[in-house]
Amino acid sequence: MGEQIVWFNGEVIPMSEAHVGVEDRGFQFADGVYEVVRFYNGRPFTLREHMQRLQRSADGLKLRLPMSVADIGDEIVKFIPRTGIREGSVYLQATRGISPRNHKFPENSSSTLLFYAKHLPPVNEPGQGEGVKLLAVEDDRWRRCWIKCIGLIGHVLAKNEALSKGFDEAAFVEGEIVSECATSNIFAVLGGKLITHPVGSRVLPGITRLVVLECAASLKVPVEERPLREEEVRRADELFISSTTREIAWVARWNERYIGQGKCGPITTKLHRAVRERVRRETTGPIPSADAA
Ligand code: PLP
Secondary structure (H helix, E strand, O other): OOOOEEEEOOEEEEHHHOOOOOOEHHHHHOOEEEEEEEEEOOEEOOHHHHHHHHHHHHHHOOOOOOOOHHHHHHHHHHHHHHHOOOOEEEEEEEEOOEOOOOOOOOOOOOOEEEEEEEEOOOOOOOOOOOOEEEEEEEOOOOOOOOOOEOOOHHHHHHHHHHHHOOOOEEEEEEOOEEEEEOOOEEEEEEOOEEEEOOOOOOOOOOHHHHHHHHHHHHOOOOEEEOOEEHHHHHOOOEEEEEEOOOEEEEEEEEOOEEOOOOOOOHHHHHHHHHHHHHHHHHHHOOOOOOOOO
């Protein structure tokens, strides 16, 4: 395979030829937003939802995107076949662009917009694989977690703390409340009910989270969107995390404590099968419209 390509401010060029300026506000202030879209069989999954979230994130930073999110979606659809990758993800980033360093928003800056793709191995079959080990860490992030901002240092530090202690993922806890994880949303099953923290200041509106909730509704699994207490997590019948790259991954451990029966629980498996079915339906027919209007 040839060199990796990148869509960079409207042109498709080799990665080695794409350069971001020293005074790009993304580099200096983390003044930018991003998205990660999974594609299966060369077709993006839930592209419209990702583009809608991109618009909300940009609005949250008062950042003007250089083109409409519908057009960005169309560019992504055209770009994927050029990468030669069939199973993977697109990473997209938009920043407020280059201007002399100043906290004040520049009057006229042209934003930097780029995206590129990478291959991803298939995720585990529902119910299979080793369970995820979660480490609880203090949630000291900013309170605008609904914005998918490139300023991820709180997430990066938490994730690395978890990895360095032999865990797979960090779960944010503030007081008694479990909000989300460093790179995923979290769900608990207690007495047959699915519980997850509402999105907003402390929780990213995960696109996979949305798909899981839609699947739960169609499977008639009762859902409570409310703050989840750590004490509930510790005694949960089932615990799982969701994200674009993982779909659903069952949790085997919370700190030193084993969750459920040490294997993937039945509701988690059922929900993952439903997510899979939705992926299959939406990535085998015609390429979905990227129109986010
Ligand atoms: N929460 C955080 C902090 C994340 O970084 C992510 C994904 O990277 C998620 C949740 C899951 O979101 P999505 O399902 O849209 O990938």
